[in-house]
Amino acid sequence: MKKLDKFLTEVGGFLPAEQVRTDPDSLSYHAQDWSRVLTPNASAILFPASTEEVSKILKSANEHRIDIVPSGGRTGLSGGAVATRGEVVLSLTKLNHIGPIHEGALTLQAGAGAITEAVHKFCEPHGLTWPVDFASKGSSTVGGNIATNAGGIRVIRYGNTRNWVLGLTLVTMDGTIHTFNSELEKNNTGYDLRQLMIGSEGTLGVITEATLKLAPLPKETQVLFFSLKGFPELIGFFNACRKTFPELSAFECLDHKSLESVTEHFKIPFPVETAGEVYALMEVENTSLSSLEARLEKILEDGLILDAVIAQNEREKKSLWQYREGVAESILHGSLVHQEDVSVPVAKLPEFYSTILKRYQDALPGWPVYFFGHIGDGNLHIFIKKPETMGHFEFQESARKSDHELFEILKHHKGSVSAEHGIGLLKRHALHFTRSGPELEIMKGIKKTFDPNGLLNPGKIFS
Ligand SMILES: Cc1cc2nc3c(=O)[nH]c(=O)nc-3n(C[C@H](O)[C@H](O)[C@H](O)COP(=O)(O)OP(=O)(O)OC[C@H]3O[C@@H](n4cnc5c(N)ncnc54)[C@H](O)[C@@H]3O)c2cc1C
Incomplete structure (x- = not known):
């Protein structure tokens, strides 16, 4: 009997049959994420419904030397949740309980499979948000x-996910169930293992539950959309807004090509009458429209803005957000896309942008290249779509070759090759541009401590 069959027989002894799938449709569907450039290849999909089931599965997989890929909503863009070499996918989607909430402590219990938006909806009636x-x-x-x-979109005000997680329940590959930090706000007792797990891309342990930290829901938000002549004006405008609006909660950007992509894909009109080379979407919390307009007037005197729209009601706010939030979906729809998710210190953005823009124009003339991102925190997404007349292989080879120069420029600016999407499978070759050799050795040592047999999300982050 092969080791996979032995493992699945053992798992069948405690996991109900409907929580195990091996049919071809399930295998290809659950072995893929939103990056969609890798060929999915999984052996089975398991759907545990409790931490105990996760523990039993991992213990058995460790004994039988079975590779496991943890999987959530599979919206990742780096291939972190993709199974490419016959691994067993562990989908956490059944662990989707939400609550209880503690309004004094500002905490919420949530299962690993709880949908992010469902958490928001759960918190809303309590005047709170994650x-x-x-x-x-x-x-x-x-x-x-x-x-x-x-x-x-709100990192400039709230920071990344790691700021909003108090405690974790997590299972390591040997089946041990750990609780890292429980619900403590203060706990200076050695290394913070909870923080080590955050951002580890399923390579150290499987998260089954978390105590989330909550923030008050803003009473009022204002949303504005601007067109600007170019990137230097955008950064000048951002600097002015940062000083004028301490309540700034989002400052996003998209270039003209990205805006065209959204308007065409969702069949919606241009939000502004005067087109620019680049556009900004700004959100300000807890500020009335009149106070916002009064303060904005002074900035507008500088002449950085070509055109502006201020949302007058909730419906218009949602509509303006669609121009930014719809960009990735509109470009990815039905196309092969090479994606970059880079960051540089905010002060270096104008120089970085003009260098890479010229570089793409020279290296990939006429290619559909899109720039957009969370510019307030120095994070730019660059999506390169396959030209219609080019073959898949030729496209991927050319795009990969062009990466090298981009990463050298990033290194020069002390930037990151993955600002927020992680390394997964798709950015492994670039990791050394951002992390030093000694850093990588420490990381590999940590991986060995938690997963000595190298079975948990194998090949992700490191080869
Ligand atoms: C249109 C679009 C917009 C996006 N915008 C952003 C953005 O603005 N900012 C941003 O950061 N990301 C963004 N992303 C990327 C993605 O949504 C995030 O990385 C998200 O956090 C992934 O969550 P997921 O549940 O889909 O994880 P998955 O894609 O399922 O998995 C991601 C990684 O986490 C691991 N993993 C999943 N669940 C667990 C678990 N329970 N325990 C251990 N490891 C686990 C997987 O193995 C994999 O390595 C965007 C994606 C799309 C498609």
């Missing part, structure tokens, strides 16, 4: 958000 927010929130899960230390 401020981890981005376009894929309708499908992404709490476990995936924690495993990727997700960023998103």
Whole structure:
């Protein structure tokens, strides 16, 4: 009997049959994420419904030397949840309980499989929120958000996911169930293992439950959309807004090509009458429209803005957000896309942007290249779509070759090759541009401590 069959027979002894799938459709569906450039290849999909079931599965997999890929909403863009070499996918989606909430402590218990947006909806009637927010929130899960230390649209005000997790229940590959930090706000008793797990991309342990930290829901928000002549004006405008609006909660950007992609894909009109080279979406919390307009007037005197729209009601706010949140989906729809998710210190953005823009124009003339991102925290997404006339292989080879120069430029600017999407399978070759050799050795040592047999999400982060 092969080791996989022995493992599945053992698992069948404690996991109900409907929680195990091996049919071809399930295998290809659950072995893939939103990056969609890798060929899925999984042996089985397991759906545990409790921490205890996760523990039994991992213990058995460790004994039988079975590779396991933890999986949440599979909205990842680095191939972190993709099974490519016959691994067993461990989907945490059944662990989707939410609550109880503690309004004094500002905490919420949530299962790893709880959908991010469902957590927001649960907190709303309590006047609270979990401020981890981005376009894929309708499908992404709490476990995936924690495993990727997700960023998103409100990082300039709230920081990344790691700021909003108090405690973790996590299972290591030998089946041990750990509780890291429980619900403590203060706990200076040695290394913070909870923080080590956050952003570890499912390579050290499987998160089954978390105590999330909550923030008050803003009473009022204002949303504005601007068109600007170019990137230097955008950064000048951002600097002015940062000084003028301490309540700034989002400052996002998209170039003209990205805006065209959204308007065409969702069949919606341009939000502004005067087109620019680049656009900004700004959100300010706890500020009335009149106070916002009064303060904005002074900035507008500088002449950085070509055109502006201020949302007058909730419906208009949602509509303006769609122009930014719809960008990735509109580009990814039905196309092969090479993606970059880079960051540089905010002060270095204008120089970085003009260097890479010229570089893409020279290296990939006429290619559809899109720039957008969370510019307030120095994070730029660069999506390169396969030109229609080019073959898949030729496209992937050319795009990969162009990466090298981009990463050298990033290194020069002390930037990161993955700002928020993680390393997964797709950014492994680039890791050394951002992390030093000695750092990588420490990371590999940590991986060995938690997973000595190298069975948990194998090949992710490191080869
Ligand atoms: C349209 C779009 C917009 C996006 N915008 C943003 C953005 O603004 N900011 C951002 O940071 N990301 C963004 N993403 C990427 C993605 O949504 C995030 O990385 C998200 O946190 C992934 O959550 P998930 O549940 O889908 O995880 P998955 O894709 O299922 O998994 C991601 C990684 O986490 C691991 N993992 C999943 N669950 C667990 C668990 N319970 N225990 C241990 N490991 C686990 C997986 O093995 C994998 O390595 C976007 C994606 C899309 C498609």
